Amino acid sequence: MRYDLDDLRLFALVATEGSITGGAKAMHLSLPSASARVRALEAQAGVPLLIRERRGVRLTPAGATLARHARDVLAETTRLDSAVASYAISGTEPVRLVAGGSAMHQLVPAALATFLRDHPEYDVNVKERRTVRSVKILAGGEADLGVILDDEPTLLRTEPLADDSLVVIGQAGGILAGRNSIAYAEVAEHPLVALDRVSPLTLWMEERLGPHAPVPRYRTLVPTLHTVISLATAGAGLAIVPRRAVDAITSIDICPLEDAWSIRAHLLCYATNAPQGTYLLAEHLRAAASVRA
Structure with a gap:
């Protein structure tokens, strides 16, 4: 037997709505057309599929079996379409x-997840760069959109995006317990865990601390912020991280830094003559920034 996908879709909707009228409306068909399709499907199956009543229809056992398999077939067809479409070349x-x-760490992945889902016509090339380098890349037309810190001067168009202030974190109930704030000079007296020395955050901090800042003892330097947070949570040492990255974590103590350099923010930065997709992606970055970590 050969089944038409539209007939299967109609029958599945009739089963869901409990009436041919409801199925016809969902399929944008006239009632006579939908009724004729259902009758043809019954004739093809050779058994009654519906019990017609005054207020709708009920499925016969054969109809229930057909409806269940029809949903499976339609779902598989959707997956097939999606799989084949994934090979299409974006225009x-x-x-x-x-x-x-x-x-x-969180902002860009969250924005990309919704942008790529909602805009299949666009692909995105992503590069991790320090703000000073990002500004140069954007000014040179080598990128369309940047998430930069607010301490780098630029003549390009910028707009506020999100707070990115730094805080100190440590094991719950540890030396930060009950503290409202702490100075970096005191933080450096304790063992620390941090990102490796070539990471943008580490380089940014070293530039602002200067040569006369106390030299901390790093128990370990690791490549990802996620690992830093996990180690600090486990009590391996204190860590300095963006507040957004830990706001939702209840198993650690969080303490603001007293140092002025710890207050910073993210900006959106646009290249000149950025393409339309840039502004669509910017919308998703704003939405992601509006949700606290």
Whole structure:
């Protein structure tokens, strides 16, 4: 037997709505047309599929079996369409995004997840770069959109995006318990865990601390912010991280830094003549930034 996908879709809707009228409306068909399709499907199956009543229809055992398998077939067809479509070549140039390590931890992944889902016509090329480098790349037309820190001067168009202030974290009930704030000079007296020395966050901090800042003892330097947070949570040492990265974590103590350099923010930065996809991606970055970590 050969089944028409539209007939199967109609029958599945009739089963869900409990009436041919409801199925016809969902399929944007006239009632006579939908009724004729259902009758033809019954004739093809050779058994009654519906019990017609005054207020709708009920499925016969054969109809219930057909409806269940029809849903499976339609779902598999949707997956097939999606799988084949994934090989299609986008008709637009990829949106080129640059961002620092802090933004890459949660903000950029959250925005990309919704953008790529909602805009299959666009691809995105993403690079992790320090703010100073991102600004140069954007000014040179090598990227379309950037998530940068607010301490780098630029003549490009910028707009506020999200707070990216730094805080100190440590094991719950540890030396930060009950503290309202702490100075970096005191933090450096304790063992620390941190990102490796070539990470954007580490380089940014070293530039602002200067040569006369106390030299901390790092128990370990690791490549990802996620690992830093996990180690600090386990009590391996204190850590300095963006507040957004830990706001939702209840198993650690969080203490603001007293140092002025710890207050910073993310900006959206646009290249000149950025393509349309840039502004669509910017919308998703704003939405992601509006949700606290």
